[in-house]
Amino acid sequence: MGMTVGIVGLGTMGAGIAQVCLEAGHAVVGVDGSAEARARGLETVARGLDRRVDKGRLEADARDAALARLTAAEAVAGLAECDLVVEAIAELPEAKHALFAELATVTRPDAILATNTSAISVTGIAEASGRPGRVVGLHFFNPAPVMPLVEVVRTALVEDEAYAAALAFAEGLGKEAVPCPDTPGFIVNRILVPMLNDAVRALAETGADPADVDRAMKAGAGWPMGPLALIDLIGVDVQVHASEAIAAGLGDAAYAPHPLLLEMLAEGRLGRKTGHGFHDYARP
Ligand SMILES: NC(=O)c1ccc[n+]([C@@H]2O[C@H](COP(=O)([O-])OP(=O)(O)OC[C@H]3O[C@@H](n4cnc5c(N)ncnc54)[C@H](O)[C@@H]3O)[C@@H](O)[C@H]2O)c1
Structure with a gap:
């Protein structure tokens, strides 16, 4: 009914x-x-x-x-x-x-x-x-x-x-x-948000090409979309906010957003919605 x-x-x-x-x-x-x-x-x-x-x-x-x-x-x-x-x-x-x-x-x-x-x-x-x-x-x-x-x-x-x-x-x-x-990030974001931060950390620390990071995770870990492309899709601002919320909720700075994300946020490089993120997009 x-x-x-x-x-x-x-x-x-x-x-x-x-x-x-x-x-x-x-x-x-x-x-x-x-x-x-x-x-x-x-x-x-x-x-x-x-x-x-x-x-x-x-x-x-x-x-x-x-x-x-x-x-x-x-x-x-x-x-x-x-x-x-x-x-x-x-x-x-x-x-x-x-x-x-x-x-x-x-x-x-x-x-x-x-x-x-x-x-x-x-x-x-x-x-x-x-x-x-x-x-x-x-x-x-x-x-x-x-x-x-x-x-x-x-x-x-x-x-x-x-x-x-x-x-x-x-x-x-x-x-x-x-x-x-009822815990911060529930299940998916508690796992996914730090994984995406780790992808940014890997990018920043290895100097790998962003397209290669994404290709590697698609082909090697079975991700349907690379992690950096996924951040571009959901928005750098949303990823930063989610990371901060989980870090604050758990009282654990390990969940804080990677500094590269904060730089991108300050520059307005938010991903697809601004045309630029880890990758470039045609303006929406
Ligand atoms: N966008 C996402 O990917 C996503 C995914 C899961 C959960 N959420 C959550 O869903 C909620 C909504 O997100 P969204 O992306 O749809 O936001 P949105 O900004 O697209 O829509 C919010 C709507 O609520 C209206 N609104 C705001 N305050 C109101 C009030 N006091 N009374 C009545 N209407 C009011 C606004 O006019 C707007 O139309 C948030 O709590 C967000 O965290 C968002």
Whole structure:
């Protein structure tokens, strides 16, 4: 049976998560702080569903039915009927804490409140909500309609039933739902972020050519994309932020971003989005 899912923040992640929920048969109510972002988000969802039809992965009728289940609300008050809400707003602890406190007052007491945060403590968000037994992390990967993984983050405060329901929800989306304790970086970023820093360290210390570092890891370690190309794709700024968040969360400077990344950040060499990173790209 389809649920009613609220999505708060219809940016890159929120729009993708909305699309995934619609394709799984749920009704979606989208909320964004800005009317312009809300309109853009709804357009992105529609375009995403169109692409699925173009690729032959979704029937045109199913696309139309999915779009008919998508509505927008101006404020979180419009989420009163939701079974589950996924928050995908900016990565700012105070903003998320304030939003969850508000969500707890407007949603049903049995609703599940999920955050898509990459690096903020889910436990802290749960405490700020005043309804910690109903709060989980649902960490989707970008692009959400394509990447199979959802880390289902469990705090010590969540009710067993709410956590089990969140896990079942992620599985019902057709995702690889992986249970994951609430620790900095969860599972993937705890492993991947330092590995990418190590690739930068190897580059800086060996003087190897960046293209050769990437070719070597593809051909020798089976990586689908070289580590430096991957940093260019996710953004040097994002890699720096993720490294700093994990280092701070664990109190371990070994996770800090490599100095070469900080230089690139200062120079605005952020990767694909600026046209230059470890490699050069045509301007986006
Ligand atoms: N982009 C990624 O690769 C990625 C991957 C996994 C998780 N995340 C996490 O997902 C979250 C969203 O990231 P994103 O890249 O989609 O950001 P984004 O900037 O693309 O989108 C954020 C959206 O939230 C809206 N917003 C901001 N504050 C709001 C508020 N208080 N109430 C309602 N709407 C608000 C903005 O208008 C914007 O449309 C972050 O917590 C991020 O860490 C991002």
